[in-house]
Amino acid sequence: MEFGLSESQEILKDSARKFFAGECPMEEVRRLMETDTAYDDKLWAKLADQGYTGIIFPEEFGGVGLGKVELILLMEEAGRALLPGPFFSTVPLAGAVIDVVASPEHKRKYLEPICEGKARSTVAILEANASWNSADLKLTAANSRLTGEKFFVTDAAAANFILVVAQDGIYVADAQAAGMTISPMSGMDMTRKIHAITFKDTPATKIGNTSNLSKAFDVATAALVGELVGGMQRTLDITVEYAKMRKQFGKPIGMFQAVQHHCADMYLETESSRSAAYYAAWALEENVPEASVAVSIAKAYASDAGRTVGNRGIQVHGGMGFTWENDVHLYYRRAKASETAFGDSIFHRERIAQRVIDNETTSAKSALK
Amino acid sequence: MDLNLTPDEKQFRDELRTWLAANTPKDWPEWQNKPLEESYPYLRAWQRKLYEGGWAAVSWPKEFGGRSATLMQQSIFWEEMARAGAPPMANSLGLGLIGPTIIAYGTEAQKKRFVPKILSAEEIWCQGFSEPNAGSDLANLQTEARLEGDHYVVNGQKVWTSYGWIGDWCEVVTRTDSGAAKHKGLTVLLVDMKTPGVEVRPLKQMTGESEFNEIFFRDVRVPKENVLGKVNDGWNVAISTLMYERGSYGARLHLIFKSHMSRLIELSKKFQRNGKPASQDPIVRQKLAQAYAEIEIMRLNQMRAFSRMTASGVPGPEGSIQKLFWSELNQRIQQIAQEIFGPYGQLLGDDPYSIDGGAWSYGYLRTRGNTIEAGTSEVQRNIIGHFVLGLPRSY
Numbered sequence: 001m002e003f004g005l006s007e008s009q010e011i012l013k014d015s016a017r018k019f020f021a022g023e024c025p026m027e028e029v030r031r032l033m034e035t036d037t038a039y040d041d042k043l044w045a046k047l048a049d050q051g052y053t054g055i056i057f058p059e060e061f062g063g064v065g066l067g068k069v070e071l072i073l074l075m076e077e078a079g080r081a082l083l084p085g086p087f088f089s090t091v092p093l094a095g096a097v098i099d100v101v102a103s104p105e106h107k108r109k110y111l112e113p114i115c116e117g118k119a120r121s122t123v124a125i126l127e128a129n130a131s132w133n134s135a136d137l138k139l140t141a142a143n144s145r146l147t148g149e150k151f152f153v154t155d156a157a158a159a160n161f162i163l164v165v166a167q168d169g170i171y172v173a174d175a176q177a178a179g180m181t182i183s184p185m186s187g188m189d190m191t192r193k194i195h196a197i198t199f200k201d202t203p204a205t206k207i208g209n210t211s212n213l214s215k216a217f218d219v220a221t222a223a224l225v226g227e228l229v230g231g232m233q234r235t236l237d238i239t240v241e242y243a244k245m246r247k248q249f250g251k252p253i254g255m256f257q258a259v260q261h262h263c264a265d266m267y268l269e270t271e272s273s274r275s276a277a278y279y280a281a282w283a284l285e286e287n288v289p290e291a292s293v294a295v296s297i298a299k300a301y302a303s304d305a306g307r308t309v310g311n312r313g314i315q316v317h318g319g320m321g322f323t324w325e326n327d328v329h330l331y332y333r334r335a336k337a338s339e340t341a342f343g344d345s346i347f348h349r350e351r352i353a354q355r356v357i358d359n360e361t362t363s364a365k366s367a368l369k
Numbered sequence: 370m371d372l373n374l375t376p377d378e379k380q381f382r383d384e385l386r387t388w389l390a391a392n393t394p395k396d397w398p399e400w401q402n403k404p405l406e407e408s409y410p411y412l413r414a415w416q417r418k419l420y421e422g423g424w425a426a427v428s429w430p431k432e433f434g435g436r437s438a439t440l441m442q443q444s445i446f447w448e449e450m451a452r453a454g455a456p457p458m459a460n461s462l463g464l465g466l467i468g469p470t471i472i473a474y475g476t477e478a479q480k481k482r483f484v485p486k487i488l489s490a491e492e493i494w495c496q497g498f499s500e501p502n503a504g505s506d507l508a509n510l511q512t513e514a515r516l517e518g519d520h521y522v523v524n525g526q527k528v529w530t531s532y533g534w535i536g537d538w539c540e541v542v543t544r545t546d547s548g549a550a551k552h553k554g555l556t557v558l559l560v561d562m563k564t565p566g567v568e569v570r571p572l573k574q575m576t577g578e579s580e581f582n583e584i585f586f587r588d589v590r591v592p593k594e595n596v597l598g599k600v601n602d603g604w605n606v607a608i609s610t611l612m613y614e615r616g617s618y619g620a621r622l623h624l625i626f627k628s629h630m631s632r633l634i635e636l637s638k639k640f641q642r643n644g645k646p647a648s649q650d651p652i653v654r655q656k657l658a659q660a661y662a663e664i665e666i667m668r669l670n671q672m673r674a675f676s677r678m679t680a681s682g683v684p685g686p687e688g689s690i691q692k693l694f695w696s697e698l699n700q701r702i703q704q705i706a707q708e709i710f711g712p713y714g715q716l717l718g719d720d721p722y723s724i725d726g727g728a729w730s731y732g733y734l735r736t737r738g739n740t741i742e743a744g745t746s747e748v749q750r751n752i753i754g755h756f757v758l759g760l761p762r763s764y
Contacts, residue, residue: 001378001441002371003669004676009370069370240758255761257747260754267753268690275669276662282372297662349658350651356661357634357648 003278005073012066013073019050020081026327029082033190033330038084039120039158048117053091056219057099061107062115068219072226072281076274079230082330084191086120086155092223093154093216094121094163100216101170101208110161110172110207119160124150124197132343134165134210139199141166144206146173146180146199154341156182156195164204170213171204178202189337191330218284218295221342225277225298228306228338231331232270235313238328239263242317253316262312269305276301293355300348306335372672374445381442382449388422389453397456402726405580409535412459416490419458425488426464433472433480434488440675447621451628462532463487463494467540470610471559474598483538483559495536497527497560497584498607505748507542508551508604512586514543514558516593521545521558523566523589529742533569533582536562541586542607545600555603559595566590576734611744612688622695623668629702629732630661636724637709647709656705663698670694686756689749696739696746703733 005013023046032038047053056071057063071092078087091114098111113119128151129136139148146164156162162180164171173180179200187194240263243254253259276298283291310332314321321328343351374382394415400408419425420434427446429435438446458464468487471479486492503510512525523543530539539560546554560567566589571579598606634657637648647653671691706729707714718727740746754760 001374001672002676003672004680005370240760243760252761254754255763257751257754257763260758260760260763261747261750263758263760264693264750264753267758268693271673271690272666272670272694275673276666278370278673279372279669282370286373294665297665300659300662301666345659346655349655349662352658352661353654357637357654357657 003275005069009070009073012070013077016050016052016074016077017080019046020077020083024081024083026082029084029191029330032084036184036193037086037155037158038191038193039086039155040084043085044120045117047087052087053095053117054115055091057095057111057115061112063111064115068222068281068285069278071219071223072277075223075226076230076233076277079227079334080234082191082231082234082327082334086122086158088192088220088223088227089122089155089159090114090120093123093220094159096216096219096223097123097163097170097213098207100212100219101210103207106172106205106207113160120155120158121161121163122153122155122159123163123165124153124156125165126150126152132347134167134213137165137167139164139166141168141171141204141206144171144204146171146202146204148199150197150199152185152341153182153195153197154192156197157184157193162197163207164199165210165213169206169209171206173199173202173204177204187337188333191334192337194337214292217342218280218292221295221299222277222280222284224338224341225273225280225295225302228302228335229270229274229277231335231338232266232273232302232306232309235309235328235331236263236266236270239266239313239316242320246318246320253318259316262316266309266312269309273298273302273305293352296343296348296351296355299343300345300352303339303345303348307332307339310335378439378441378445381436381438382445385424385446385449386453388424389449389455392418392422393453393455397454400456409459412456413490413493415456416458416460420489425458425490426468429468429472429488433468433484440679441672444672444675447624451621451624458490460487460490460493462496463492466496466610466613467494469613470540470606471597473609474557474606476594478594479559479597492537493532493535495530495532495539495562495582496610497530497539497541498610499529500525500527505745507607508555510542510544510555512541512543513547514545514556514591516545517590519593520590521556521593521596523558523560523586523591525586527584527586528572528581530569530582530584531580533562533584534571534579536569538562539584540597540610542603545603549601552604554601555607556600557597557603557606558591559597560586560589560591564589564591575737576731622699623664623671626664626667626695626699626702630657630664632725633657633702633706633709636706640709640711640713642709653705653709656708660698660702660705663694663701667691667694667698686752689744689752689757692744693746693749693753696736699739700736703729703736707733 023043032040051064052074054063055066055074059065095111095114098107114121127138146166160175162173164173179202181198182195185194185196243259244252246253280294280298283294313328317326317328320326400411416425427436427438428443431437468484471483487494498507500510500512514521514523539562541558541560543556543558544554545556566587568585570583572581572583573579637653638646640647642650710724713724715730716723717730751763755762
């Protein structure tokens with residue numbers, strides 16, 4: 001049993017950290033977040049050059065064929081850098097969905113361009129009722145034409161094609177498809193844009209059914225937790241650095257136990273989230289029976305921890321933490337958006353309860369998960 | 370990263386599993402709830418049996434009767450012990466904390482004299498660290514040891530000594546140089562509890578029982594050769610013992626918490642809330658699920674810490690996270706239990722309506738001590754702040 005990273009995993013994580021530090025420093029994050037899509041062609045091409053856009057996908061479709069643990073490590077570093085734009089939406093979300101539900105022909109058509117860095121995508125899931133239960137989905141498809149609306153779709157304006165979860169399956173609609181209107185929703189996290197999409201008889205291609213969707217969503221959820229961990233780590237690092245440097249009453253504020261204890265709790269919550277994220281990734285990779293519970297444990301814990309680490313980080317910074325120029329609030333905004341994405345802690349605790357109190361292995365109520 | 374068992378770990382597990390299946394006493398459930406005074410000979414006999422099978426201290430080096438087990442094998446050991454429903458061992462402080470400290474700091478003669486009898490439970494050990502004026506500020510301890518010829522003469526008082534009433538020997542931290550800085554003048558002595566001048570008194574705690582003792586030393590003569598480590602280097606010896614305490618204990622705790630949790634889930638189906646089983650109440654479900662998640666995370670944190678410790682070779686300040694995490698989690702679990710049981714939660718073991726023989730009302734009170742013993746939560750946070758995060762010392 002070895003819970004440490006292997007040498008190649010360490011190398012991947014380390015080079016990802018250096019890559020993001022070099023290619024996506026905070027000035028770049030701040031520049032991109034002021035744009036409509038937070039997307040940048042040049043940055044995307046570099047991500048593809050690194051193999052990141054195909055990291056977990058089969059080599060026959062242009063992927064790199066690495067495992068879920070490697071994906072989570074990459075997401076952790078992306079989270080630390082607060083990587084703006086459609087990476088999460090395209091790779092661990094849309095890519096994972098295509099990889100799980102689609103036929104080889106459809107993978108050739110949709111997954112391959114993602115791996116090669118030629119296409120961005122996302123998955124439209126939630127509707128006005130904001131429910132993660134598939135039974136609550138209303139969007140319908142008749143003769144491969146979609147009608148309905150989707151909310152909170154991440155990075156839709158940067159996508160070349162959009163995956164749509166309808167009652168009877170997963171569809172792909174081209175970004176230019178007739179009858180589809182993408183309008184921005186104004187979210188807290190400026191680095192990852194969200195959109196409402198209306199469909200009126202929009203032509204779309206069915207690529208699979210919803211029965212295996214939860215598998216892909218587990219991958220996306222674990223990836224999001226990995227990203228949260230990176231954000232928490234950066235928040236902690238910035239905060240500790242500040243506490244060592246900022247002086248009040250003639251001493252660094254990090255000398256005061258009230259401040260130290262905030263930092264200690266941030267550390268505990270960050271490390272605990274990391275343990276849960278790594279384990280969830282490993283469980284998914286190995287297909288262990290409790291993999292879904294491991295994902296829920298990670299998301300339940302990290303959804304709360306992402307917020308509380310941010311709370312403490314801002315508090316320790318004092319007035320400086322409340323300013324626009326300080327980066328902590330940018331991570332705090334991302335953490336808030338990620339908190340509810342793919343189910344908040346209340347959602348996942350109920351999912352855990354169904355498994356450990358009711359002993360339900362599959363729940364009819366939440367087939368999506 | 371690979372959480373599957375290696376062939377070595379599998380072999381270790383299978384050998385242990387076979388041994389436990391053949392040797393675990395079947396009558397432990399009948400003894401389990403008896404007072405420790407009564408069950409102690411039973412636990413000694415059980416440890417003796419483990420010792421004879423070579424299983425009493427798997428973490429110890431082979432030359433001292435252990436199996437040089439890796440940290441992962443140690444955690445397999447506790448998992449298998451729990452799985453088999455095996456009783457605990459009598460000499461837990463000796464095996465877990467004091468034995469390893471003697472192995473690390475002892476002279477050849479000390480190792481030869483003390484270690485085998487720790488292993489066989491022939492001599493039970495206790496730990497004389499805290500004093501009335503030296504709790505969190507352990508280095509402030511005042512128990513004095515004065516060299517007179519070839520003996521140290523010890524005077525002072527220790528508190529919160531577990532197993533003091535049954536201890537044959539005690540690891541005592543004393544002050545040997547009152548002129549030096551407070552961390553620098555300490556020396557660890559190995560004290561025979563039968564020496565004239567040693568007096569043990571029970572310390573009645575808020576649970577009503579006396580798990581701990583006070584020990585008084587009046588002109589207690591300890592031979593010079595019983596100094597553990599170097600004279601005036603006792604702080605480092607003591608810290609090493611405390612590191613073992615914080616680092617290794619967590620390994621088996623998640624198993625205990627897990628079994629408490631299973632029982633609590635079972636009970637939540639029997640207790641009513643708003644005319645329905647408490648297990649169907651959405652808030653109760655949320656709280657149980659959160660506790661379940663945190664127990665799992667505690668296990669994962671422990672495994673990650675083990676991997677780090679295996680790489681670095683020594684228990685480090687990361688043990689403080691485990692201590693902080695488990696002690697506060699244990700209190701939350703007991704609080705959820707109380708919320709599920711309502712007024713029944715308060716009933717003590719001698720009440721016919723008490724739940725599980727009063728185990729939960731006891732647990733509720735007992736867990737208040739968890740965030741105090743073995744370093745308060747505040748001290749653990751100080752350690753994380755200073756030693757892990759590099760913040761300036763606050764005191």
